[in-house]
Every structure is written in C-alpha cells, then in structure tokens.
Amino acid sequence: MTTQFCQCLLPGFNLLRLEHEEIDTENYHITVNVSSTQTLVQCPLCAYPTTRIHSRYERTLLDLPCVNYSLTLVMQVCKFFCDNADCIRRVFTERIPEVTTPWGRKTRRLGQKLQIIGLALGGAAGAHLCHQIGIVACGSTLLNHLKKISLPEFAVPKILGVDDFAFCKGQRYGTILVDLERNQPIALLADRKAETLTDWLMQHPGVEILSRDRSKTYKSAMDKGAPAAIQVADRFHLVQNLEETLEKVFSSYGNELKAVEQQQRQTSASTGMVVVTPKPTTTGVVKGWGSVCVLEE
Template sequence: METALHLLPDCPGLTLNSPYFDASQQEVHLHIEINDIGSPCPRCQINSRALHSHYVRQVKDLPWGEWTVHLSITAHKYRCRMPDCPQQVFCQRLPIMVAPWARRTLRLAEGQRQLGLALGGAAGARLAVKQRTSVSRSTLLRLVRSVPCPIFTTPRVLDIDDWAMRKRQRYGTILVDLETRRPVALLADRKATTLHVWLEAHPGVEIVTRDRYKAFADGVSGGAPQAQQVLDRFHLMQNLTGALEKVFGQSRMALETVLVPEGATPLPVAPLLAVHDLSCNPVMPLTAALLVPPGLPTISSKTRRQRRIERYEQIKAWHAQGWTIRVGRSARSLVSLGLIAAASVGRSRPMRFQNSRAEPGNLTLTKRI
C-alpha cells in the first residue's frame, strides 16, 4: 500500500484504499480519498467547511509499466457562506494533481502534450497506444494548441513571406526573425492591413526582407515606415529566371539562327517523330526546320498555318513514296494534330469482338421469341 502511494502524483493529504488489479485488461484501479476538510471557494477564495455532498472523480494517470492506472478520487462539495459570492456550491480542488474538470492527471497531460509536439496528431496517437496512454489525435492537437506562445522580443531584421494553409486556396503570412532564424508569428491572411496592425503593435523593426508582393510593401510602408525594405536573393533570382525564360522563349528562332553556324546542319530538337522505309529501314529524324517550336507568341497565326501546311505536304510526299511513320504516339493523334491525312490512316490489325458471358442466354431467348 505504501509503495503504491509513492507511485502516485506528489499530493499530500491523500489516502489510498483497496487497490484492484485487473489482470485480464492489465489495469490498476486505485481508490483515493482526500483527508483535508474544507476548501477555498474558486470565486471569492474564502475557505469554507460547510459540507454539501461528495462525488467520485475518474482520472487516468501514467501507466505502471504495461498496466494502465485509473484513479477513483472521492472528493467533497462545499457551500460558500459569503452572501455576495455568486458561487453557491463548489467542488474540492486538487491543483497539484489534476486540473478542474480534467479526466487525466497533470503529469499524464504533459506527457501527451510532448508527444503531440514531437509527432503530431495521428502519429502521436498511434505511439500512445503502444505506451498504454491511449488518446485520440484530436485530443493531442487540442493539448498542443493549449501550449502558450513563447514570449519574444521584437526582431530587428524581419523576413516576410506567405505560406499555404491550403495550396492555391488559402494563404497566410509568416514572419521570421532572420537573426535567430526562428518564426515569430503567423498571420491569418496576406492583406496589407493585417501586416500593418502587427508592425504597429511591435515597433522596433529596422530591416524587412520580402518578395515583390504589393500588399507586403504597403503593409511595411504603413506599419514600419522607418524600416529599410530589402528584396531577398531568392525572389530576385526567381523573378529574373522567369523574365529571361519569357524573353528567350519569344526570341527562340533568332537565338537558333545566331547559335547555329552558317552551313552547319541543325541538331534535331527531339527524337519524337521520325520516318523510315520498310525495305532499307533508314531513320530520318525531323529537324528543327520541320518542327514548329512550341510557345512562340510573337509568330503570327498565318505563319504558323503556313508552316503546318508545309510540314503536312512533306509528310504526305514521304507517305506517297512508300515511307511509313514511326512516332511515339498513335496515328490518330497525328491526324488530330494535322500531320497526316485521315484517309492515310489504316488499321494495323482487325478489331476483335469478344462474346459476353450472357451470349448463350441471349441465343436461348431469341429461339423462344
């Protein structure tokens, strides 16, 4: 009995009565009584000894090895004798052992909270089953949310960026202290007013790094006008890369003309399309001169149509000479792209029609009709 009492949370004034061990479920049931008479009112903090009734609280504690521990705590209810106190009846509290209205001890709740912080909801719930402290993932996440936010000083160098609550649907703003490389705050949206309010509530920011999003620029200008705004290297390189790709894509033909020496044979763009003769089996890859480079918004529709017609006539002439088309896609896709005529598409093998399982029954029904 004394050994079991030492395994309980350190709370004086408790009496352990009749422990029960359930070997089939590997559970330990401990009945505990509170020896102290009287308790302070939670509203007016005046101690009262006017007994009203008693009740039994069912609380779960840390396991003893492979055994789950259940505590049945017999507590008392008291009447508050202060006439102006709104609390007429209150329950006896054990602030060192268990929180009010809680179904688990403080030390068990702290262990589950650390489990949720380390692994999250679903993974933490699976590990909790192995540790004999079964808990749902929703409870783990609720315990994680109950952790108070750490107190931080206003960063001198602040980085502002967006983060996705749901990709392409909902975005927020993340603020990071670049000197400590730790997140400072998460804002619910990317509006300039939200950032403006946060910067006004936390004065002292000297340098702000951000991307080229206009709302961030407006928020920093309004909330911290004294701060120096800096565009970070990542977004500068990203914007430069996008701009260069767009310019090079629009001037691809000019670049090919400059890069390919005069008189040299242009390299094939990709071995996507080739023709071959069945007799001698030579391979003739289509070069860049026969393929329209994709994504050229500066080329007019008339020029693209003329090139498509020339390409179609060239392939049609090869087909008339007995050449066949070898391509990484079906012949009907070439028809849809306009590369070959629909009349020149033949079936490589006849279509096979398989009889269904209901065919014998259909014949019988036909005879009866």
C-alpha cells in the same frame, strides 16, 4: 508493492490519499481509488477560503500507463460552500491543479506527455506511438493538447522577415513572422491582409528592418505599421523572381536555342569534337532567409 510506495507514485501524492486498487490481469488494467486530502480550499471565483463541505463525488481520470498496465484514477473530491455573501457562486468543486484541470478527463502528467509526443510526431504518428506504449489517444486528442500550450514570450526583433504560408494550399493563407537574427518564427497571423500585418507592427514597435517579398500588400502594411523601418527584398524571393524571369526569356527564344543546339551537334559531328555540357551545381540553391537589397518602390 507497499502502500507507501504506491502513494509516492500518485500525481500530487501529498494531496491524495490511496484508498485501494484493483488489478485486472486479463485486460492489463489497474484502477486506483484515491481521495482528496484538502480540507481548506479557496472559491475559484472570489478566492474566499472555506472548509465547509457540501457533498462528495467521483472523478475518473486516465493516467500514465504503469509498466504494461493502463491506469485509471478514480478520485473522490469534495464540493464546498462559498461563504462569501458577495460571491455569486454558492457551491464549487475543489480544484487540484497538481493532478488535473477542472473538467479534465486525464491527469496533468498524462497531458504533458501527450504534448511532448504531439510536438515530436504530430497527430497521426503520435497516435500510433501512443497505441504502441499503452496510451489511449487519437490524433485529434494530441492536437487538442498541443493547442493548450501557451506561446512563448518573445522580444520584438530588430530584423523581421514577413512572408505568407498556406494553412491549406490553394485555399487559405496566413502570414508568418520570423526573427531573422535568431532564425525563429515568432508569430502566425490568421490571414495575409495588409490591415492584419499593420496592426501587428503597430502593437510591436521597434522593428528596424523588414524583409519581404515584392507584393504591394505587405509593402502598404509596412508603410503604415512601421514607416521608419527599412524594407528589403529577401534572398529567396529575389532568386525566385530571377528564376521565373529567366524561364520566360528562354521560353520566348525556344526556336533560336534549338537552332543553336542543332548547329552545335552538326559541328561536333563533322569535326569529331565532343560537346561537354556543364553540370548544374548546387551553389545556386538558396536556403532560409536573407536580406540582400533595399527596395526602391
């Protein structure tokens, strides 16, 4: 490989100069030594430009694997003086955001790939895949990279679905908010307290229809946070309520139902008729969200 070709493979290749590389064929590892080419930088605190170098030091960064070799960048960077008399920072390390974050131990491009893997597979399965393709990353590393992803901007929806969800089933619950026109979750609230939902609704005015379960907590939150919005019961909870009610009713008539079934069997045995029990259909299965009735509580 030519030096020019290797140079092009570096992250932020126009900001780094390739010094030399070492290839460990026994352990399938490449170490690439590079140095920053920046001569004019800005203080990260006051943005004052400076060229005055205080000292140099090395940062070690894990990078994307190269073919079947793992890759480490040893990057020489500079510490600069801040010459702004009004700034409290006297010396600072130059930033190269195209390559890595301050105090980062991985290159930015490796971090981006870890986020993609983490989004697709989560912690444990993602870590397994990383091991297969020569990236050293455990499950918690992948999850930490996911937490760095900034949340997308969203427009306040006209129709908002509100429901609780479990961070840890039986122990800790939060509230999920879903844009029902786009079928898109837009926020997760840390708990399912009325005040938390009220605050969110007051900070995001404009919701016209609120879909919820029949709990009084969310009702009071919506009454306070979005008094002008119409509250409706969502289809899932209506069907769930119906199912629970029917189960109670049929349970309370257990003896009578058994008697009817026994009577039917005796009749069919004496007449030779076959009693056909209808098979349950799947049309009663409700998936997703849907608003079907206005609550009048």
